[in-house]
Amino acid sequence: MAQDTEQHARTTRPATPARALLPLVLPSVVVGVAASLVYVGVSLAAEQLQHVLWGPLPDALGVGRYSVLWMFVMLVATGIAVGLVVWKVPGHAGPDPATTGLDAPVLPPAVLPGLVLATGLMLAGGPSLGPENPIIAVNVGLAAWLGGRFLRRTPGALWPLLAEAATIGALFGTPVAAALVISEALAGRPTRGLLWDNLFAPLTAAAVGAMTTTLLFRPAFDLGLPALGRPHWQDLLSALVIASAAALLGMCGVRAFPYVHSAFQRLRHPMLMLPAGGVVLGALAAVGGRLTLFKGLTELGVLAHDPEGWSAGQFAAMAVVKLAALLVAASCGFRGGRIFPAVFIGTALGLCAHALIPAVPPALGVSASVLGILLAITRQGWVSLFTAAVLVASPVIIALLCVASLPAWLLVTGRPQMQLRKDGTPVR
Template sequence: MAQEPDAPQAPPTAPTAPARALLPFILPAAVVGVGASLVFIGVSTAAEQLQHVLWGPLPDALGVGRYSVPWMFVMLIATGVAVGLVVWKVPGHAGPDPATLGLNAPALPPVVLPGLVLAAALMLAGGPSLGPENPVIAVNVGLAAWLGARVMPRTPGTLWPMLAEAATIGALFGTPVAAALVISEALAGRPMQGRLWDNLFAPLTAGACGAITTTLVAHPTFDLGLAPVGHPDAEDVLAALVIASAAAVLGMCAVYVFPYVHAAFRRLRHPMVMLPAGGVVLGALGALGGHLTLFKGLSEVGELARHPDGWSAGQFAAMAVVKLTALLVAASCGFRGGRIFPAVFVGSALGLCAHALVPAVQPAVGVSTAVLGMLLAITRQGWVSLFTAAALVASPAVLALLCIASLPAWLLVTGRAQMQLREDGTPVH
C-alpha cells in the first residue's frame, strides 16, 4: 500500500523573546525618546521665535511690508548667505550634502551636529520650503550613537540610530504609531531574530516617549478641521483614485528633474554662491506664489484648510506648482531640511484645486488623497504617506479610500528614481 506523501510542514515560528530580555531596553529607549523630543522642540521653538522677529517687528521697524516682494528677496537671500556661512566656516560644514540623505540618517560625528542645528534653524526661520525632519533626525541619531556608545558600550551600535529615528518621528507627528510603522517598514528588509513586536519593543518605547513629550510640551495637531467624510460612495472612490495618481505623477516630475537642478547648483561649487543663488530663485518663487508658499508649510496648510473655497482652482494649482518648485530648489542648492512638510502643502493645494474644479469632490477626500500621492512620490515611504494623509483628516471613513488610492499611486512610483541622490549625483532607485 503506497504511503501518502508527507504534508508540507509549516515554517517554524520565530521564538518570542522573554520579558527579561526586553526590560533592559526600556530606560535607554525612554531617555532617547525624551531627549529626541526636546531637541526637536528646542530647534522648532528657536526657529519660530527667530521667524517671528524676521517676518514681523523687523520689517515693521524698517517700514517695509512683512511679505512684500522686496522683503521676500532680502530675507531669502540673507538666509542663503547665513546658511552658506555655516556650511563654509562652521566645523563639520553642517553635514553631508542634504540631497544624499533620507529619513534614515547616518550617525554623524559630534563635531558636525552644532552646525547642522544652526543651519536647520536659520533655514526654518528664513522661509525656504523645507521642513525640520531630516536634520533633526540626523542630529538625534548622531547624539544617541555617540552617547550610547559611551554609556552602554556593550549595547549593539545599530540600536541607537533606530531608537533615535523612532523617537524623532514620534516627536514630529505627536504619536508613536508613525514611528512603529516606519521602523516596521525598515525591518522588513533586514534579518530579524524573534518576533516583529519583540524587535519593535524598544523603538516603540522611544517613539512613545518622544510623542508624549512633544504632546505635553507643544500640543501639536495635524487635523486640518475639514468636514469629515461620510459614507464613501462610488464617486468618492473614483475621485480618490484619480487625485492620488495625479499627485503621484506631479511628484515624480519633480523627482526626475531633481538631479538636473542639483547638478546646476553644484556647478557653482562654493556654498557662499550656491545658497545665496538658491535664495534668489526662492525669492522669485515667493513673489510669484505669495507668502503662503514660504516656510515649511504646516501653518500655511492650516490657512488653506480654513478657507477651502477662498481661492480659485487656478490659484490652488499655481500655489502647488510654486511650492513644489521651491521644494526642489531648496533641496538642491544646499539648505538643510526635509521634504515631508512642504510636500503636504503641495498635496493639500492640489486636493483643494480638485474640489474647486469639481465641487462634488469633498475637500477632505481631495486633500488626503493628494497628500498621499505626493508623499509616495517624494518620500517613497508608504506607511508615512498613509499615516500623514489620514492624520490630516479626522475621519475613519477616509482610511479605506486612502488604502484603495495608494494602490495605483504606488504602481506609478515603485521601482523608479527617488528624490535622493548618491554621492556622484545619480538618483537612488
C-alpha cells in the first residue's frame, strides 16, 4: 500500500503555474538570439577567411588551391596560428578540448576571446573538427557572466542550460535536437514539476536560436538523397548490419583516442603539439583529398549529390582518413567538436555500403551509418537518432533507425567514450 502511494505521488507531480514560467520567456529569447548571433558570426567570419586562404591566396602564389603542397602548408600554418593563440592569448583558449563535450563548463570571460579566435582559425584552416563544442562553451560563458550581472534574480543555474539549448538549436536549425538533449540530461537530475515545465525555458531558447539561424544563415542538413519508399525486411537487416558496423568503426577510433592524445601530450608545448598535428593532418589530406578537410558539412553534401561518383574503396578510404584526421585534430589541441566530422564519416560509410550492395538505398545506408558512428563517438542517443533521421528527410526511416540503434547501443554502452579526464583516462 505504501509503495502504491509513493508511486502515485511520483506520477502526479504538481505542474508549475504559468506565472512562474512567464518570467523565463524574456531571458530565454535574449539568450536564443545572442547564441545564434555568436554562432553565425563565428561561422561567417571563418567562411570569409577560408575563402581567402583557399582561393585568392594560392592563386596569387601560383599554387593549386587544393594541391597536396597547399593543403600541407595550410594545415601546418593553421597549427602554428592556433598554437600561438593557445600559448599567448589570455586564458589559453580554454581547457584541453579532448576533455570537453557538449556539456560545457562555465569558463571565465577572459578565456572566451581566445577560444573564439582559435575556433575561427581552425574552421578556416581545414582541420577535421566542427564548431559545436567551443561555440557552446563560449555561449555558456557569456550567458552565465552577463545574466549574472544584469538579471540577478534569475537562478544562476538556468543560464548555462539556456545557452546550451539555444546553441544546439542554432547549430541544427531546429529546437527538436536541443529538446532531446536537454531531456536526456534532465533524466539524470532531480527536478520539480512536469518534464515540459522543465523544458519550457530551454525549448524557448532553442526555438529562438534555431529561427534566428534559419533567417540569417539558412543551414541545411537534408542531403537531398532519394527518399526511402515502403521498407522491406531486407532494409531492416541492412540497417541493423550497417549501424552496428559503423558503431564498431567508431569504437576503434574511441579506443585509439587516449593513445593518440598521449602521444601529442608528450610534446608538452602548444607550439609543438599543434604544428605537429598540422603535419600529420597534411599527410592525411594528401591521402584522403580535399573532401576530408574542414568540418565536413559542405563536403558531405558533395558526396550525397553524386552517390555513384566514387567507388566503394574510395568511400571507405575517405571514411577512414576522416576518422584518423578527427582523432589527430581532437588530440593535438585544435579547438572544435566531433559531431560534424562524424556525420561525414557516417555518410561516406553509408555510401560505401550502397556502392558495395546497390540494393541498399543510399538514404538507408547513410542514415544507419551516421546513427552508428554518432552513438560510438558522442554516446548521445537522441542526438544520434535525430541527426541520422534529419539527414535524409524520410519519415519511414525513423522506425528502422530505432530498431537499428538497439544492437549498436549494446556495442557501445559501458565502454570508453571519446572524451578524456584531466589525467588522460577515458570517460565511461
